[in-house]
Amino acid sequence: MAANNRRMSGKKGAQVGSGGQRRRGLEGKGPTPPAEMRKGHAKQRAAQAKARRAQGRTTQRRGGRSASELVVGRNPVVEALRGGVPASTLYVQQFIDNDERVREALQLAAERGGINLMEAPRPELDRMTNGLNHQGLVLQVPPYEYAHPEDLVAAAHDEGEDPLIVALDGVTDPRNLGAVVRSVSAFGGHGVLVPERRAAGMTAGAWKTSAGTAARTPVARATNLTRALEAYKKAGVLVVGLAADGEAELGDVEALDGPVAIVVGSEGKGLSRLVGETCDVRVRIPMPGGAESLNAGVAAGIVLYEAARRRS
Secondary structure: OHHHHHHHHOOOOOOOOOOOHHHHHOOOOOOOOOHHHOOOOHHHHHHHHHHHHHHHHHHHOOOOEOOOEEEEOHHHHHHHHHOOOOOOEEEEEOOOOOOHHHHHHHHHHHHHOOOEEEEEOHHHHHHHOOOOOOOOEEEEEOOOEOEOHHHHHHHHHHOOOOOEEEEEEOOOOHHHHHHHHHHHHHOOOOEEEEEOOOOOOOOHHHHHHOOOHHHOOOEEEEOOHHHHHHHHHHOOOEEEEEOOOOOEEHHHOHHHHOOEEEEEEEOOOEOOHHHHHHOOEEEEOOOOOOOOOOOHHHHHHHHHHHHHHHHO
16 A cells, blocks of 8 residues: 555646646747847848948948137137127136126127136136137137038938039138138038048138028038048039139039039149049139139139029
């Protein structure tokens, strides 16, 4: 009997109910998810890699930021505030002589809003400005957010228009850049393209010369201007270079009513060799008065007017 009990002791006895686990185990789990959603599947890994590459391209499309800038001195600070130059902080020296320019600077900063007012001792302002004659007023201009060159073409297409862009080659005067931005805005252009190196950037001087139009006209920055222009050509944009010895006269270029990028060189050297060779056509502006050249702002304005006239 004992042996019989030992044999029976190994058998599975009564258990608590399974709560329907067995029944649910027999039920279907729904349709099989797509391969891209199955963990560890090759197609899922491929889809994730594609998403990472797209994110990388988005990051690279940013045109970058400039460094912050300081406007130093009572008259420059007041003029910058009058001209709508973006500003983050106005530093005022402690115990400063409260003359008319100081009062106007404080009033303009308060009226605009969003500008921090900071009182600082003279030694601190001397340190900030590397010993420049700040006269007790220093205005900090935040970094400029540049667009990507492709963004200018995309903005035109979003508006259902042919791109009209001005590219600057070797223009180092910020006032010329500001004047070009103003002309592009006035004649319905879609932006300005500048090289990253050896070229004027969107400084306080450029902002002031643009007369506020820089707030609505994007400036893009290219690591390599020649490659950016080649990309424009592949996108169907005609690249027109301005040159005193151009093979065509401005009035004869009928393609200005289509997608076009106008390349303006420096007043002294004109277009660089590689940029000139990249242009589809080089155009000269007739000057009966005999002037040898025009500055970038004036030359760009003339061609933009002609382009706007043909498009109207």
